[in-house]
Amino acid sequence: MTEALNVTALTRESQWRRRLLQPMLRQRSAMVGLAIIAIYIFAAVFAPWLATHDPTAQDLMASLQGPSAAHWLGTDSYGQDLYSRLLYGAQLALIIGFASVALGLAVGVAIGLAAGLMGGRTEWVLMRIVDGLLAFPELILAMAFMAVLGLGTENVVYALALSFVGPFARMTRGDVLQVKSQPYIEAARMMGVPTAAIIWRHVLPNVVSPILVQAGMRISIAILLESGLSFLGIGVVPPTPDWGLMIAEGRGFITMAPWISGVPGVALAILLVALNLLGDGLRDAFDPTTQKDA
Amino acid sequence: MPNPIFSLLDVERSYELRGSGWFRAPSRQLKALDGVRLEVQRGDTLALVGESGSGKSTLIRLMLGLEPASDGRVLYGQRDLAQLDAEAKKRFAREVAFIYQNARGSMNPRMRIEDILAEPIRLHQLCVEREIPARLESLLLRVGLPAGLLQRFPSELSGGQIRRIAIARALASEPEVIMADESVAGLDVSVQAQVLNLLRDLCRESGITLVFITHDLGVASYLCEKIAVLYLGRIVEQGPTDAILNTPRHPYTRALLQAFPRFDMPLKASLSGEIPSPVNLPKGCRFAGRCPQVQAACRETDPALTALDAGRQVACLFPVAIA
Numbered sequence: 001m002t003e004a005l006n007v008t009a010l011t012r013e014s015q016w017r018r019r020l021l022q023p024m025l026r027q028r029s030a031m032v033g034l035a036i037i038a039i040y041i042f043a044a045v046f047a048p049w050l051a052t053h054d055p056t057a058q059d060l061m062a063s064l065q066g067p068s069a070a071h072w073l074g075t076d077s078y079g080q081d082l083y084s085r086l087l088y089g090a091q092l093a094l095i096i097g098f099a100s101v102a103l104g105l106a107v108g109v110a111i112g113l114a115a116g117l118m119g120g121r122t123e124w125v126l127m128r129i130v131d132g133l134l135a136f137p138e139l140i141l142a143m144a145f146m147a148v149l150g151l152g153t154e155n156v157v158y159a160l161a162l163s164f165v166g167p168f169a170r171m172t173r174g175d176v177l178q179v180k181s182q183p184y185i186e187a188a189r190m191m192g193v194p195t196a197a198i199i200w201r202h203v204l205p206n207v208v209s210p211i212l213v214q215a216g217m218r219i220s221i222a223i224l225l226e227s228g229l230s231f232l233g234i235g236v237v238p239p240t241p242d243w244g245l246m247i248a249e250g251r252g253f254i255t256m257a258p259w260i261s262g263v264p265g266v267a268l269a270i271l272l273v274a275l276n277l278l279g280d281g282l283r284d285a286f287d288p289t290t291q292k293d294a
Numbered sequence: 295m296p297n298p299i300f301s302l303l304d305v306e307r308s309y310e311l312r313g314s315g316w317f318r319a320p321s322r323q324l325k326a327l328d329g330v331r332l333e334v335q336r337g338d339t340l341a342l343v344g345e346s347g348s349g350k351s352t353l354i355r356l357m358l359g360l361e362p363a364s365d366g367r368v369l370y371g372q373r374d375l376a377q378l379d380a381e382a383k384k385r386f387a388r389e390v391a392f393i394y395q396n397a398r399g400s401m402n403p404r405m406r407i408e409d410i411l412a413e414p415i416r417l418h419q420l421c422v423e424r425e426i427p428a429r430l431e432s433l434l435l436r437v438g439l440p441a442g443l444l445q446r447f448p449s450e451l452s453g454g455q456i457r458r459i460a461i462a463r464a465l466a467s468e469p470e471v472i473m474a475d476e477s478v479a480g481l482d483v484s485v486q487a488q489v490l491n492l493l494r495d496l497c498r499e500s501g502i503t504l505v506f507i508t509h510d511l512g513v514a515s516y517l518c519e520k521i522a523v524l525y526l527g528r529i530v531e532q533g534p535t536d537a538i539l540n541t542p543r544h545p546y547t548r549a550l551l552q553a554f555p556r557f558d559m560p561l562k563a564s565l566s567g568e569i570p571s572p573v574n575l576p577k578g579c580r581f582a583g584r585c586p587q588v589q590a591a592c593r594e595t596d597p598a599l600t601a602l603d604a605g606r607q608v609a610c611l612f613p614v615a616i617a
Contacts, residue, residue, distance in 0.1 A: 183399040190358060191414050191467065192387030201413075205404040 030281020036274035044091040053081035055088040055241040064257045074259045076249055080239070082263050088241035089264060092153070093271070097223040100157045104164025105215050111165065112172025113199065116180060127173065133166035142225055146234045153236045156229060160222050171214060175207035182206075209286045216282050220275035227268055243268050297371070299471060299503055300334040300357055305366035307352055307527075311573065324573050326352040328527040329366070331599060336470075339497050339504040341514035341535070343550070344524035347569050350507045351395075353524070354473050357505065358392055388418045391464035393474040395507075397457045401448040407459055408444040414467040433462045437492055454485035461492060471503040472496075478513060490517055511554055515539055520605075523547050526572055526580045529599055533606035543602060543613040545585050579611065587612065 024030060043050060052072065059079035067074045073082040115126040133141065138160075145159035179185065180203070188198050229235035230244030238245050243264035250260025307327040327349045334340055342350045355361045356368055359375045368375040370386060378386060394400035401410050411430050415421060421429055431441045437458040448456060457477060464472050474493070478486045494517055497504050508514050514521050515535050522532035523546065531544040542548040549565045567584050570576065576583060578593040585592065591611055599609040 183394050183396055184402045186360065187392070187394060187400040188402075188413070190360065190387065190392055191417060192384050193413065193417060201405070202402050206402070 024281065024285045027281035027285055029277045030285070033274040033277030033279075033281065036270060037278060040090050040271055040274070041094065043087050044094050047084075047087040047091050051081075051084035051087050053084040055084045056080065056239045058239075064253060064260075066257070066259060073263050074257070076246070076257075076260045077253060078239070080241075082246070082259065085241040085246060086243075086263055086267055089243045089246065090267070090271075092236070092240065092242050093223045093226065093268070096153065096157055096160070096226045097219040100160035100222045100226075101164060101215050101218045103157065103161035104218070105168050105211065107161065108165040108168025109172045109211060111169040112174075113176055113203070115169065116173040116176025117199065117203070123173075126169070130166050130169045133162070134170065136163075138163040138221065139225055139228055142229060143232070143234060146229060151234065151237045153240070156226055156235050159229070160225055163225070164218055164222070167218070168211065168214065172207060172211060175210060176203060179203055179206045213279065213283045213286055217276065217279035220272045220279065223268070223275070224272060297336070298333040298369075299336045299338075299371060300332070300505075301369040302330050302332040302353075302357070303367045303369065305330045305332075305353075305356060305363045305368055307349075307356060307361065308364045322573055325575065326527050326572060327356065327363075328575075330527070330529055332522060332529060332532070334471075334503060334505060337501050337503055338520060339518040340506070340520045340522060341518035342505065342507045342522050342524060343509065343511060343514050345509060345569050347526075347572070348524040349527040349572075350509075350524055351475060352527075354392075354475060354505065354507055358390065358473060359386065384418075388414075388467045389469055390471045390473065391467055391469035393457075393460050393464050393472065393477050395475040395477070395479070397460035397477070398448055398451075398453075400460060401456070401463075403448055405447075406444065407446050407448070407451075410448070410459070411444075411463055411466050414463065418467055420466075420468060429466075433466055436465065436496075437462045438488070453481060454488065457481070457485075457489055458492065461489070461496075465496070469502065471505065473505045473507075475507045476509070477506070479508070479510070486513075493517060511539070511550060523550070526569060526575070528580065528609065529607075530581065530609045531607065532599075533602075537606060541616045543606070543608045543616075544581075544610045545587055545614060546581050548614055549584075549586070587614075 057080065059075070061079065062071065062075050063077050063079040065071055065075045065079075071081050071083065073086065075081055076085075111126055111130065115123040115130075136144070141163040142156075142159040145162055146155060149155040149158065185198065185202055188202050193201075226235060227242070227244030227247070230242045231248045233248065235244055236242045238249075246264040247261045247268075250257065250262070250264075253260055305327055306325065306329060309324045309326060311322045311324055330349075330353060332353075342353060344350050352361070356363055357375075359368075359378075362376055370378075370390075373382065375386075405413075408427075408430055411433055412426050415426060415429060416423075430444060434441050434443065439455060439458055439462070443451065443455065443459070448459070451459065460477070464474075472493075477493070478489050481489065490513065493504065493506075496502055497517075504518065506514070506518055511521075519535055520533065521535050521538045522529050523538070523544065524530070525546050531538065531542070531547045538547060539551065542551055546565075553565060565584055570580070570583060576593075578595055579585070579588075579597055582588050582592040589612060595611060597609045597611045599607045601607050602613065
């Protein structure tokens with residue numbers, strides 16, 4: 001009896017491994033990306049302990065200094081410590097990235113589900129709204145929204161989330177339409193499974209993996225857009241430690257003190273590359289058609 | 295007359311075919327089912343036999359309430375299927391189970407077998423949560439599968455196993471009627487025999503009413519006591535299995551029987567040509583174009599399903615004489 005129990009436990013675990021863990025571990029570049037992201041998350045979470053200075057403390061006597069023992073990555077034109085700002089900036093970038101994607105995903109998936117499942121007039125109306133959202137490039141849409149809402153971290157999240165609703169809604173609807181025509185949905189309906197349970201148990205699990213992969217990729221876009229908004233001066237409010245703001249501030253001193261823009265710029269670039277590596281890896285791991293033997 | 299569990303009263307099912315292009319061609323109608331009259335008694339085992347495109351699957355979908363009838367009525371017990379209230383619908387869902395032709399496709403690929411089988415049990419609250427594992431094991435035992443499969447996913451089972459799981463799921467809701475669409479088509483003969491025996495034992499032991507779709511008369515005769523032969527959306531002959539097999543009265547049934555490969559006889563293609571398109575039905579008997587003994591009257595008059603003798607009905611103007 002114990003043996004039989006062990007067997008089932010083993011299959012359950014190996015199942016999970018075979019379906020999720022192993023395909024992911026096989027993606028080497030994805031693992032590299034994951035490691036880099038882990039470092040960023042570590043830096044963001046422990047920023048208060050790792051930072052050497054208050055990220056917003058100004059010290060005009062020590063402005064525009066290069067890297068030194070006191071200021072590891074130098075200071076900007078207000079004498080703020082770049083290393084400390086970089087750490088807190090990572091915090092902000094990751095929070096905005098995850099929050100905006102999560103919000104956009106929740107709304108977009110809800111719209112896509114409603115459109116795909118109800119069909120008819122509801123679908124038509126919802127998809128025309130989504131088309132409207134998709135007609136604008138993400139940055140333009142976010143800028144327009146920021147202009148209406150005003151500056152601030154929360155508003156950046158809302159603006160970015162809005163620009164993500166369209167892609168998520170469209171993708172979810174497509175997948176739902178495909179899953180909806182599968183016999184197991186009809187079988188469940190015929191067995192008398194309530195509609196809510198059909199959506200929750202039968203539709204969602206079968207559309208969720210491409211959505212998650214997409215979400216992973218969107219996070220890097222979100223961080224890039226957020227930095228772009230801040231760079232343009234319509235994102236978060238200075239002196240909040242934000243990479244986009246930091247790059248913008250350093251712009252005027254690019255010849256005298258290239259590290260002011262360079263430090264956050266490099267940090268941003270590395271994070272984006274890491275996120276994209278992970279996103280590609282996730283896609284390859286979940287999509288059997290792109291799986292290669294590595 | 296004992297009370298029939300299903301009665302179909304002149305059921306029709308037609309699909310609108312829309313013309314395409316700028317100037318829409320006038321829409322035409324495709325009649326998938328045309329005036330089907332059928333009664334299924336409690337405890338019956340009925341086979342619906344016919345070629346591809348004869349309307350077998352449409353008929354069973356109508357009986358399951360998956361599609362509405364364009365005309366006529368489908369009665370479950372005494373009540374019209376189209377007018378069931380929520381309560382009755384729920385009962386219907388429990389009492390009538392369907393086994394899909396595509397057994398694998400009828401199961402959520404992301405659910406384990408145990409969850410798939412437990413779903414109808416939980417749904418209709420047939421037993422308390424803590425008894426479910428034992429219930430699942432006994433279900434698997436009944437269809438002859440080891441309990442170890444419960445943790446698997448549908449994609450990990452073989453074709454024969456997955457069909458037996460489909461049968462187990464149908465049984466899970468303790469139904470009174472099981473409908474099955476080509477449940478053994480495309481299986482190895484050995485596996486086919488297992489599945490057929492399983493279905494047969496289930497019907498004999500628990501008195502389940504079975505409606506079984508097949509294009510294989512051999513399967514039909516093994517499993518079912520009654521046969522209804524469909525041709526182009528209409529029942530052309532129905533009656534007890536042995537009577538139909540031994541003395542087919544409709545030329546189409548006879549042709550089907552002759553097309554059945556046998557060990558001791560050379561096979562000749564008894565039916566020439568394809569089943570005609572149900573869009574442009576010929577005037578008169580719909581089998582006239584392929585009938586080996588067609589007569590002038592056949593092209594004029596559409597024969598109705600008429601009773602010949604005990605429980606035997608044929609739609610033919612000149613039924614084949616008993617040899």
